[in-house]
Amino acid sequence: xxxxxxxxxxxxxxxxxxxxxxxxxxxxxxxxxxxxxxxxxxxxxxxxxxxxxxxxxxxxxxxxxxxxxxxxxxxxxxxxxxxxxxxxxxxxxxxxxxxxxxxxxxxxxxxxxxxxxxxxxxxxxxxxxxxxxxxxxxxxxxxxxxxxxxxxxxxxxxxxxxxxxxxxxxxxxxxxxxxxxxxxxxxxxxxxxxxxxxxxxxxxxxxxxxxxxxxxxxxxxxxxxxxxxxxxxxxxxxxxxxxxxxxxxxxxxxxxxxxxxxxxxxxxxxxxxxxxxxxxxxxxxxxxxxxxxxxxxxxxxxxxxxxxxxxxxxxxxxxxxxxxxxxxxxxxxxxxxxxxxxxxxxxxxxxxxxxxxxxxxxxxxxxxxxxxxxxxxxxxxxxxxxxxxxxxxxxxxxxxxxxxxxxxxxxxxxxxxx
Numbered sequence: 329x330x331x332x333x334x335x336x337x338x339x340x341x342x343x344x345x346x347x348x349x350x351x352x353x354x355x356x357x358x359x360x361x362x363x364x365x366x367x368x369x370x371x372x373x374x375x376x377x378x379x380x381x382x383x384x385x386x387x388x389x390x391x392x393x394x395x396x397x398x399x400x401x402x403x404x405x406x407x408x409x410x411x412x413x414x415x416x417x418x419x420x421x422x423x424x425x426x427x428x429x430x431x432x433x434x435x436x437x438x439x440x441x442x443x444x445x446x447x448x449x450x451x452x453x454x455x456x457x458x459x460x461x462x463x464x465x466x467x468x469x470x471x472x473x474x475x476x477x478x479x480x481x482x483x484x485x486x487x488x489x490x491x492x493x494x495x496x497x498x499x500x501x502x503x504x505x506x507x508x509x510x511x512x513x514x515x516x517x518x519x520x521x522x523x524x525x526x527x528x529x530x531x532x533x534x535x536x537x538x539x540x541x542x543x544x545x546x547x548x549x550x551x552x553x554x555x556x557x558x559x560x561x562x563x564x565x566x567x568x569x570x571x572x573x574x575x576x577x578x579x580x581x582x583x584x585x586x587x588x589x590x591x592x593x594x595x596x597x598x599x600x601x602x603x604x605x606x607x608x609x610x611x612x613x614x615x616x617x618x619x620x621x622x623x624x625x626x627x628x629x630x631x632x633x634x635x636x637x638x639x640x641x642x643x644x645x646x647x648x649x650x651x652x653x654x655x656x657x658x659x660x661x662x663x664x665x666x667x668x669x670x671x672x673x674x675x676x677x678x679x680x681x682x683x684x685x686x687x688x689x690x691x692x693x694x695x696x697x698x699x700x701x702x703x704x705x706x707x708x709x710x711x712x713x714x715x716x717x718x719x720x721x722x723x724x725x726x727x728x729x730x731x732x733x734x735x736x737x738x739x740x741x742x743x744x745x746x
Contacts, residue, residue, distance in 0.1 A: 379509035388474035397472040404670030406678040432470040437530035446478040457651035475510030533562035556734035564593040586733040594694040597714035608691030629685035636729035643725025662718040
């Protein structure tokens with residue numbers, strides 16, 4: 329294990345950098361501005377990008393054979409989160425939604441093992457595994473559409489950070505062209521006026537922020553379809569004390585459970601972030617991926633454990649099987665080598681984990697509190713990155729509840745036009 333701890337920081341630094349997106353967007357505040365906010369300093373210029381002309385490759389598409397998003401959701405619920413003597417409380421088997429009335433459009437984080445500028449355009453083991461771990465649970469609430477895209481590789485994104493690029497890179501533009509093409513394909517052939525939830529993490533969140541900025545923020549017709557958006561790990565920016573005014577001028581962050589058409593955004597830490605933390609502050613990562621710059625902005629934090637109606641209590645959901653390669657190594661290390669497992673496809677750790685949005689050392693972050701006898705997730709690769717690697721599995725049960733509540737509210741608001 330000592331050799332593993334020596335090797336992991338280098339591997340994880342590369343993966344964590346690669347997991348970052350073209351940032352920026354919206355935060356938590358009590359009230360929207362009474363007057364239109366000033367136009368955002370655009371920071372980096374996103375190159376105008378046309379959608380790909382290639383046919384969409386779908387990792388998840390409702391009704392297709394072997395769709396990973398329509399697999400078993402059978403879950404072992406553990407009675408304790410302690411390091412030892414874990415006992416099974418019960419086994420749950422939530423059904424997949426039958427003809428759900430809303431859709432989810434999911435874009436996955438950086439998982440590619442490719443060493444070139446972009447990932448290949450195919451459903452490989454890395455893509456399949458992250459779909460299993462992050463997207464599949466939402467099929468209890470919505471039809472899940474998950475496009476494959478030529479995401480910017482770890483190498484490419486690392487170069488962008490190191491060189492302090494002044495515009496989106498060719499690799500980022502290529503990745504975005506696939507996401508944009510898939511979105512327009514979905515709207516043209518599969519949406520039919522249905523509400524849609526946008527869900528991403530890390531680079532996936534960044535792609536969706538860019539999509540929402542360019543396609544939805546100034547487009548009332550597309551905005552009307554928005555059930556909500558879940559965009560963790562992307563340093564979404566807003567005007568200080570406001571719910572929008574950063575990347576988005578019309579799409580606010582959420583302040584109440586079940587509020588439709590708003591954004592859930594957070595970056596998770598289990599200790600006070602240092603002055604050098606990468607998430608929760610307008611800084612190097614925001615600049616490297618096109619976020620608005622300036623002292624008038626702050627990074628959004630909305631608490632998923634409150635927006636889910638769970639009073640601040642987290643409901644983690646983990647795949648029993650680790651992802652392949654380096655991503656699996658990261659997963660195991662995230663739980664300090666004691667990651668819960670079970671015979672069912674899913675496992676829910678026991679114990680009590682709670683979260684709250686806090687402002688510390690100039691950073692707005694989601695702070696995790698863990699009981700003394702429970703497993704303590706590990707910040708990877710260093711404390712500055714916080715719990716970025718595992719924040720989706722930590723909050724997944726809450727995120728599914730957010731989709732349920734926002735869908736119910738969106739459908740009620742659109743009942744007359746249904």
